[in-house]
Amino acid sequence: MATITDYNKLTKRERQNRYFCEDFKRKKVSEIDRNISSVAEIAREYQVSDTAIYNWIYKYSNMRKKGLKQVVESRSDTRKILELKEEKKELEQIIGQKQIRIDFLEKTIELAEAEYRVDIKKKFIFKRSSGIGIIVKNTLTK
Numbered sequence: 001m002a003t004i005t006d007y008n009k010l011t012k013r014e015r016q017n018r019y020f021c022e023d024f025k026r027k028k029v030s031e032i033d034r035n036i037s038s039v040a041e042i043a044r045e046y047q048v049s050d051t052a053i054y055n056w057i058y059k060y061s062n063m064r065k066k067g068l069k070q071v072v073e074s075r076s077d078t079r080k081i082l083e084l085k086e087e088k089k090e091l092e093q094i095i096g097q098k099q100i101r102i103d104f105l106e107k108t109i110e111l112a113e114a115e116y117r118v119d120i121k122k123k124f125i126f127k128r129s130s131g132i133g134i135i136v137k138n139t140l141t142k
Contacts, residue, residue: 020048022060028053029060 031037032053039053113120 020046025056026060029056030062032057033061033063 028037028042032039032042039050039057042048042053043050109120112118
């Protein structure tokens with residue numbers, strides 16, 4: 001039995017001459033009907049055109065025979081939303097860890113300032129100059 005890597009090695013002409021048995025087509029259409037796979041996923045996985053898969057759906061889909069309409073790509077949108085929610089959850093966790101680290105470091109600085117009586121966290125106040133003024137050099141006089 002051929003594998004996907006074998007299909008990747010085929011030329012376009014050889015791919016066009018491939019034949020999928022009726023049982024395989026029915027199985028893939030059933031997966032689409034049950035929202036297990038999307039047309040795009042099957043097309044990518046088996047290197048088949050979307051048009052060919054839609055022809056399989058037209059021919060073998062139970063939904064089609066019953067006259068029902070189905071949004072074929074809905075599952076992939078749902079999957080994307082779930083992935084984004086997972087990513088958001090991970091990022092919020094990372095932010096929480098960073099905030100704990102910041103709080104720890106600030107408390108360490110406060111304790112060190114109290115212990116050693118040194119202003120570690122200096123507060124600088126910068127005054128903007130107008131750009132006009134005299135520059136005075138400090139010179140050492142003997």
